[in-house]
Each structure stands twice: as C-alpha cells, then as structure tokens.
Amino acid sequence: MNILAISGSLRQRSINTGLLRSAESLLPEGTVFTVADLRTIPFFDADLETTGIPESVLLLKQQIMEADGVLIASPEYNFSYTGVLKNAIDWASRGPVRPFLDKPVAVIGASPGNFGTVRAQTDLRRLMHGLGAHVLPKPELLVNQAASKFDFFSLMRTPSRCIELSSIIS
Numbered sequence: 439m440n441i442l443a444i445s446g447s448l449r450q451r452s453i454n455t456g457l458l459r460s461a462e463s464l465l466p467e468g469t470v471f472t473v474a475d476l477r478t479i480p481f482f483d484a485d486l487e488t489t490g491i492p493e494s495v496l497l498l499k500q501q502i503m504e505a506d507g508v509l510i511a512s513p514e515y516n517f518s519y520t521g522v523l524k525n526a527i528d529w530a531s532r533g534p535v536r537p538f539l540d541k542p543v544a545v546i547g548a549s550p551g552n553f554g555t556v557r558a559q560t561d562l563r564r565l566m567h568g569l570g571a572h573v574l575p576k577p578e579l580l581v582n583q584a585a586s587k588f589d590f591f592s593l594m595r596t597p598s599r600c601i602e603l604s605s606i607i608s
C-alpha cells in the first residue's frame with residue numbers, strides 16, 4: 439500500500455502536517471507513506487507550462503499517480519482550504535494525464551478554533567469531486583480546538599480521534 443499525504447500548510451510546526459504524521463504512525467507495517475513537498479511548487483503560470491513544467495510539479499503528479507490513495511489535511515484559511523494547496527492541485531490538474539481521476543482521496547483537517555476545518559473540507563471535497571476523485575464520504579475527521587490535542591512533536595494524542603483517523607486510513 440502506497441499513500442501520498444498532502445498538507446495544505448507549509449508551517450514547520452503545522453498541526454495539519456502533524457495530523458498526517460499521526461496517520462503515518464497508525465499505519466500497518468510495510469505501508470509506504472510519503473508527504474508531498476509543496477514548498478518547491480511555484481505559483482501556477484500558464485507561460486511556465488509552455489516553456490517547461492517544473493520538476494516539482496512533475497514529481498507531485500507522479501506521486502499522485504503512483505499512490506493507492508491520497509490523504510489531504512489542510513488548515514482552514516478564511517473559510518476555505520489554503521492557497522498553497524489550491525495552487526498545487528491546479529498544477530496537478532493540467533495536461534493530458536489527470537492524476538486525481540478515480541483516485542481514492544480522504545480529506546481531514548485540524549484547527550485551533552471550534553469548527554475543525556469543516557468549511558475548508560466542504561470546499562476541498564467539492565473540488566476533488568470536480569477532478570473525478572473518489573472522495574471518502576465518511577468518517578469525517580474534524581479536529582477542533584487542536585492546540586490541546588497535539589503534543590510537542592505535533593502528533594495527535596487524543597485516543598478517540600486516533601481511532602477515527604485509523605478508520606479513515608484503513
């Protein structure tokens with residue numbers, strides 16, 4: 439099993455990247471788990487497409503294509519998912535190869551506020567449907583008030599939430 443994880447946050451101590459790392463710690467042995475690097479992906483620019491697709495974009499598309507499933511955790515920024523994530527998905531959606539088509543995708547998220555990224559997840563699920571992905575409808579994982587649920591290493595330490603996370607990745 440090969441899982442590609444994508445975080446919508448570039449922040450070093452991101453709780454959403456932490457959520458993905460928590461998922462990794464719950465996976466059965468032998469599962470390949472890769473966190474995509476969105477930091478190296480430039481702003482989408484149609485001119486860049488014609489002069490040469492950036493290596494970082496080609497790598498991301500390859501990683502999505504090779505994955506058995508994609509796990510996306512994004513912060514909520516202004517009631518939606520982040521621009522960094524949208525930019526990467528826009529790049530991945532271009533060209534003759536559509537890597538998200540028929541791809542199993544799970545959407546999760548954590549926020550320090552009360553709503554646990556529900557609005558970001560709703561938008562992201564709609565986007566993924568548009569790309570033809572098979573978005574896991576249930577269970578939903580909305581980790582709210584996350585400051586108290588992650589340890590120093592940004593790993594989630596709430597047993598009930600870890601059970602939900604296990605169920606999503608299995």
Ligand SMILES: Cc1cc2nc3c(=O)[nH]c(=O)nc-3n(C[C@H](O)[C@H](O)[C@H](O)COP(=O)(O)O)c2cc1C
Binds near residue numbers: 453454455513553555
């Ligand atoms: C530009 C911006 C907009 C934000 N908007 C929201 C929001 O709409 N809802 C929310 O719950 N949190 C919002 N936040 C707070 C983020 O949830 C919080 O910074 C979170 O820790 C970011 O996730 P990360 O730790 O994975 O980087 C916003 C933060 C930023 C920087």
